[in-house]
Amino acid sequence: MTVNGVDEGTTDPDFEALLTYLKESRGFDFTGYKRASLMRRVRRRMSQINVTQFADYVDVLQVNAEEFVALFNTILINVTAFFRDQEAWDFLRDDVIPTLLAERTPDDPIRVWSAGCASGEEAYSLAIVLAEALGAEQFRQRVKIYATDVDDEALAQARHASYDPAAVESVPPDLLEKYFELQGDRYSFRSDLRRSVIFGRNDLVQDAPISRIDLLVCRNTLMYFNVETQTKILNRLHFALAPRGLLFLGQAEMLLSHTKIFDPFDLKRRVFRKAATAPSVLNRFVADTLITDRHGEVSGIGQLRELAFAASPVAQIVVTGDDVVALVNQPAEQMFGLSSRDVGRLLRDLEISYRPVELRAFIEQAKLERRAIRIKDVEWRRPASESSWFEVHVNPLANADSGLIGVSVVFHDVTSSRTLLDELEQAHRQLESTYGELQSTNEELETTNEELQSTNEELETTNEELQSTNEELETMNEELQSTNDELQVINDTLRGRTLELDEVNNFLESILTSIKAGVVVLDPDMRISVWNSGAEDLWGLRHEEADGQRLFGLDIGLPLDEIRSVVGSTLADPSFSAELELTAVNRFGRQIELRLVCGALRSPSGAPQGVILLMEARGTKPVE
Known part of the structure; x- marks a missing residue:
């Protein structure tokens, strides 16, 4: 079969070598894409830089790292829009969502996966539809929308949730006013609902699927892959769905060859339901359990596991996929003040969820990315006790079917190792200093030896030269x-x-620490150079995490768009200053009235060196 001059039945060895290079060097596996469209897109990029041969293009990629970005942007064409294909979204709103809600109790969580979300329009469209069906409060409590893509740049844009007027033209005016806030010349999706949309990188071909999904939206993504890769992806999507979960595809996609694992819900709108039994998927997973040759059942294995977990010398807790504390061992109980009464409680209700480290964000990341996360240098200062240091390991727990069932959190006490390391570093510095002194002394001895050698030769030559040399040495000594x-x-x-x-420096540090209000100093590039304890109390971000970061790239509850112009004016005119009254959300999630004073940081000569922001909370109230 020939498509646009490219024979799908044949392969170009040089092109396949290029795909292998991309997979091995960058981790992007495009071998499952349809060759005709893939080759056409690669040639388009090659023509832009005047390269004709695939082998030559590999050479370009090897010497120019930025070319990878341009190539991926050409291959990963992110064509998306709010409520794209309006008729299908109307059916989703009027039939699919009511059916999904009717099959669940009012307290059941609802998990949605937008696979291939691009710049986020599809994920936020889903959020609008579900918020309309449930109401904003129920949406925030029950709904989690996981939005994934392989394009990191598109995911970064999606996380900002900011769109120009052309991008939101397809949003009905009443929904636009209800769910978007006009900030300057751009529309931002509501921040209180945005927290329920979690973005992360996921390759449908290589990465493990997200589990227990009630509604899976994967529109106009499968059509780019060949039949073999489509089969592999659809098996993964089937596994991701909860019983009677729904799959929403694009108009150009059908499941004619996968009727055994999906039942049609509405063929015209490309909505399918997970089949009650799926031999092609189940047999594959069951086969794995038949490989192990057991020699006999071990009696009391459950009790042994429980006792072994409890007796582990390392503090450990285990939470379920729904963030409920399932297991706590004895070291964890003693170290963090936990007890058996805490088993069965939500992790967010326990102090350990945020002290000594904010665990919830790392747990969500581990669940989404299906990989272990190691958190180094975690300090815990207990009252009336010296600081302890931990290395925290967050490990997703999957069953035999690669389905996520929970997360293990292990606290390795590295206090003694850190103390020893500090002592070794101090000893190393002392050795370096001693070595430098010895080296200097050796150089001086060598110089003196050379001088003595020269003097001896002069003495052997003549007494007159000796006298002259002695005079010269005396002068040199002086x-x-x-x-x-x-x-x-x-x-x-x-x-x-x-x-x-x-x-x-100590005096200035004391002043900044003593000021209760938040003090933030920005350099001319709007990077944070000072972040005092008051700012830490307001926004929950330590100064080690804030130093060097761009203020307007942080999502800390501060309405950055409202102060952007004031900061810009202060940088442009050092004599400019301003005082603002703002509404913000502090680190506890509470809405506060914030007084912000902005002024220029000037050198003694009056030259601008940055901006000083003084932030003072006037009062708090619950976020509506």
Whole structure:
């Protein structure tokens, strides 16, 4: 079969070598894509940089890392829009969603997966439809929308949830007013609903699927893959769906060859339901359990596992896929003040969810990305006790079918190792200092030896030269002594300056720590250079995490768009200052009235060096 001049039945060895290179060097597996459309897109990019041969293009990729970005943007064409194919979305709103809700109790969580979400329009369209059906409050409590794609740039854009007027033209005016906020010349999706939409990278061909999904939307994505890869993806999507879960495809996609694992809900609108039995999927997973040759059943295995978990010397907790605490061992109970009464409670209701480290975000990341996460250098300062240091391991737990059933969190106490490491580093610095002194002494000895050698040769030559050499040595000694005195004076002066600078720095640090209000200092590039304890209390971000970050790239509850123009004006005109009254959301999720003062940071000569922001909370109230 020939498509646009490319024979689907034949392959180009050089093109296949290019695909292999992309897979091995960058982890993107395009071998399952249809060759005709894939080759056409690659050739389009090659023509833009005047390269004609695939082998030559591999050479370009090897020497130019930025070319990967341009190639991926050409291959991963993100064609999307709000409520794309309006008739299908109307059917989803009027028939699919009511059916889905009717089959579940009012308290059941609803898990939705938007696979191939591109820049987020599809995921936010789903959020609007579900919020209209449930109401905003029920939506926030029950709905989780997992939106995934392989394009990191598109995911970054989706997380900002900010769109130009052309992008929201397809949104009905009443929904646009209800679910979007006009900020400047762009429309931003409501922040209170945006928290229920979780974006992450997932390759449908290679990565494990998200499990227990009630509604899976994968529109106009399968059509780019060949039949073999489509079969592999559809098996994964079938596994991801909960019993009687629904699959929503695009108009150009059908499941004629997969009727055994999906039943049609509405063929015209491409909506399918997970079949009650699916031999092609189930047999594959069951076969794995038949491989192990057991020699006999071990009695009391459940009790052994429980006792072994409880007796583990390392503190460990296990939570279910719904973030309910399932297991807590004895070291965890003793170290973090937990007890058997905490088993069965939601993790977010326990202090351990945010102290000594904010666990919930890492647990969500581990569940979404299906990989273990290691958190280093976690400090825990207990009252009336020295600081403890942990290395926390967050591991997703999957069953034999690769379905996520929970997450294990292990706290490795590395306090002694860290103390030893600090001592070793200090000893290393002392050794380096001693080595430098020895090396300097050795160089001086070598120089002295050379001088003595020269003097000895001069003595052997003539007594007159000896006298002359002695006079020269005396003169040199006086010069060296004078130079040494000068260096000593300079060294004393520098030591005094260093002490003065340390005192000034400590004084400034004391001032910033003593100020209860949040103080943030930005450099001319709007990167954070000062972030005091008041700012940490307001926004929950430590100064180690904030230093060097762009303020307008942080999602901390501060209405950044409202202060962007004020900061820009202050950088442009050092004499400009402003005071704003804002509404923000603090680190506890509470809405606060915020007084913000913005002024320029100037050098003694008056030259602009950045911006100073002073933030003071006037009061709090629950977020509506």
